[in-house]
Amino acid sequence: MFGVLKKIFSFAGSRKKLLIKAIIIAFLGALFSALQVVAIVLTLDCILLGKVDSIWLILLIMLISIAGHAFCSYHSINLETETGYCMVAEKRIHIGNRLRYIPMGYFNDNSLGNITAVVTTTLADVENTAARCLVLVLGGFLNTLALCLMLVFVEWRISLLSVIGIFAYLLATELSQRAAYKTAYARQHAQENLVEAVLEYIQGMSVVKSYGLEKDNGQTVSRAVDDSSKKALSLEYSLVPWMAIRQLIIRIFSISIVLRILFLYSAGTLPLSRCLLLLIASFMIYQDLESAGNMSNNLQLLGASMEQANAIDNTPTMDIDREELIPIDSSISFKDVSFAYGSQMILDHVNLTIPAGTTTAIVGPSGSGKTTLCNLIARFWDVQGGAIFVGGYNVKDYKLDSLMNNISMVFQNVYLFQDTIENNIKFGRPEATHEQVVDVAQAARCHDFISALPQGYNTILGEGGGTLSGGEKQRISIARAMLKNAPIIILDEATASVDPENEAELQVAINALMHNKTIVMIAHRLKTVRQADQIIVLNEGSIMQQGTHETLLQQKGLYAEFISMIKEASGWKLV
Numbered sequence: 001m002f003g004v005l006k007k008i009f010s011f012a013g014s015r016k017k018l019l020i021k022a023i024i025i026a027f028l029g030a031l032f033s034a035l036q037v038v039a040i041v042l043t044l045d046c047i048l049l050g051k052v053d054s055i056w057l058i059l060l061i062m063l064i065s066i067a068g069h070a071f072c073s074y075h076s077i078n079l080e081t082e083t084g085y086c087m088v089a090e091k092r093i094h095i096g097n098r099l100r101y102i103p104m105g106y107f108n109d110n111s112l113g114n115i116t117a118v119v120t121t122t123l124a125d126v127e128n129t130a131a132r133c134l135v136l137v138l139g140g141f142l143n144t145l146a147l148c149l150m151l152v153f154v155e156w157r158i159s160l161l162s163v164i165g166i167f168a169y170l171l172a173t174e175l176s177q178r179a180a181y182k183t184a185y186a187r188q189h190a191q192e193n194l195v196e197a198v199l200e201y202i203q204g205m206s207v208v209k210s211y212g213l214e215k216d217n218g219q220t221v222s223r224a225v226d227d228s229s230k231k232a233l234s235l236e237y238s239l240v241p242w243m244a245i246r247q248l249i250i251r252i253f254s255i256s257i258v259l260r261i262l263f264l265y266s267a268g269t270l271p272l273s274r275c276l277l278l279l280i281a282s283f284m285i286y287q288d289l290e291s292a293g294n295m296s297n298n299l300q301l302l303g304a305s306m307e308q309a310n311a312i313d314n315t316p317t318m319d320i321d322r323e324e325l326i327p328i329d330s331s332i333s334f335k336d337v338s339f340a341y342g343s344q345m346i347l348d349h350v351n352l353t354i355p356a357g358t359t360t361a362i363v364g365p366s367g368s369g370k371t372t373l374c375n376l377i378a379r380f381w382d383v384q385g386g387a388i389f390v391g392g393y394n395v396k397d398y399k400l401d402s403l404m405n406n407i408s409m410v411f412q413n414v415y416l417f418q419d420t421i422e423n424n425i426k427f428g429r430p431e432a433t434h435e436q437v438v439d440v441a442q443a444a445r446c447h448d449f450i451s452a453l454p455q456g457y458n459t460i461l462g463e464g465g466g467t468l469s470g471g472e473k474q475r476i477s478i479a480r481a482m483l484k485n486a487p488i489i490i491l492d493e494a495t496a497s498v499d500p501e502n503e504a505e506l507q508v509a510i511n512a513l514m515h516n517k518t519i520v521m522i523a524h525r526l527k528t529v530r531q532a533d534q535i536i537v538l539n540e541g542s543i544m545q546q547g548t549h550e551t552l553l554q555q556k557g558l559y560a561e562f563i564s565m566i567k568e569a570s571g572w573k574l575v
């Protein structure tokens with residue numbers, strides 16, 4: 001139990017001080033509440049000994065007790081809430097930043113749904129309960145302990161008995177935590193699987209509908225719901241017996257205290273006023289302890305949630321703290337590069353030089369590693385053998401941001417954010433002016449269709465840019481790359497989603513983007529390939545051929561074969 005409380009503390013990060021403040025204030029609140037005991041002592045003296053003149057003092061003490069307790073509760077709850085929200089906001093931002101520096105392989109192993117579930121629902125649980133749990137559990141035990149110790153001044157034997165009660169309760173709470181440990185983790189996983197299943201169901205809705213699989217896919221979600229509720233129930237079932245045991249401990253000790261008081265009174269060692277006081281105190285003494293125990297039921301779940309979030313947050317990054325390097329030029333070279341996805345070898349001892357300011361077209365059958373080769377230049381993955389140099393420096397020596405400042409990537413599957421068109425274009429250069437945005441939009445042939453929209457550049461796009469056509473999205477992504485104005489462009493030439501009318505526009509946009517840059521292009525059109533300064537033919541992990549269109553045709557190798565079979569070569573998509 002204390003392990004989880006410690007975890008909450010360390011999770012609080014820079015908000016630790018707020019949390020400590022909340023606990024101290026809650027403890028002060030409990031002390032104000034305990035003042036009622038003093039008022040009771042005086043009241044009893046007032047009744048039994050006829051000290052009527054102390055009635056105003058009693059009223060004053062009660063007033064201070066109520067006001068002080070209310071004041072402390074107000075501030076402690078405010079602090080708890082603030083800590084909860086701020087610490088989780090900090091964690092979410094931290095995770096968001098870290099994800100940028102995590103190798104792409106991480107996203108293979110940890111599905112999008114799982115990461116989404118942790119960052120949203122799992123952290124929402126921490127946000128809502130962690131700080132409150134810590135204050136109530138820790139505060140509850142401390143308050144009760146303080147109250148019991150205060151009873152030393154009234155009757156030490158009763159104080160001792162009540163402290164033993166606290167430790168018995170603590171022991172039962174600790175055992176209940178151990179019993180709940182495994183089920184809490186299972187419940188947490190089931191909850192994440194549920195979010196993952198729902199996300200996948202919604203994201204794949206168009207495929208599900210087109211294949212008429214609503215029922216089958218719905219069943220996956222139903223199974224996840226079923227599993228999640230079963231795990232939640234089993235967690236509750238594992239806690240219920242311990243809740244009963246804790247209740248029993250409190251009742252046993254409360255009764256023992258009462259019996260002890262009566263025994264001491266009947267033995268003549270306890271005056272009536274003290275006896276009555278202790279009887280009243282025996283009903284109050286374990287109140288905070290009970291709330292602490294009930295709240296502790298959430299601890300293991302919270303522990304599992306925080307561990308999940310920490311696991312993402314602690315994923316090893318590609319060393320972020322590299323230098324801010326300024327490349328000598330915009331050349332790229334691969335020196336004896338080998339790369340595999342797990343055991344699947346994709347590039348095997350590849351050597352390649354791309355001089356600055358030239359265009360290199362990469363061609364090869366589907367699955368030959370064209371996309372992988374391009375992604376390695378931007379260090380989406382780290383190579384297992386050899387090295388890749390950009391502007392004369394190994395990509396691993398660059399600070400990741402400074403490497404990416406030199407590279408613009410235009411993917412085939414364009415992703416636009418749920419934001420204005422202007423902000424989407426400004427994504428790689430947020431400080432750009434509206435005029436600069438319009439300039440690149442004109443060059444990328446998207447100004448006209450943007451201006452025709454009722455909100456123009458302020459039109460908010462749907463998630464993923466869903467409200468635009470494929471060709472329009474492509475051109476916006478080209479404008480975005482143009483505005484970034486990086487010296488190296490990696491371009492996956494669009495094949496799908498472009499109609500002939502859009503294609504001409506797109507070609508003009510691409511030509512404008514390519515001007516005076518080093519281009520690495522996954523080429524699908526014969527026209528583009530022909531114009532390249534060099535063509536790389538990739539196959540089975542190696543560069544099979546390299547040269548211009550004319551020289552490669554003369555070599556009668558793979559390239560020439562493919563060109564001659566171009567009409568049948570479905571794998572190559574050359575058009």
Ligand SMILES: Nc1ncnc2c1ncn2[C@@H]1O[C@H](COP(=O)(O)OP(=O)(O)OP(=O)(O)O)[C@@H](O)[C@H]1O
Pocket residue numbers: 108341346364365366367368369370371372373
């Ligand atoms: N993230 C990944 N994790 C594991 N394997 C991958 C990953 N990305 C690609 N692969 C595999 O690596 C191989 C090369 O893929 P890559 O996308 O680089 O080929 P490509 O030549 O660009 O293919 P295409 O022309 O069809 O786009 C394929 O067999 C693919 O299944």
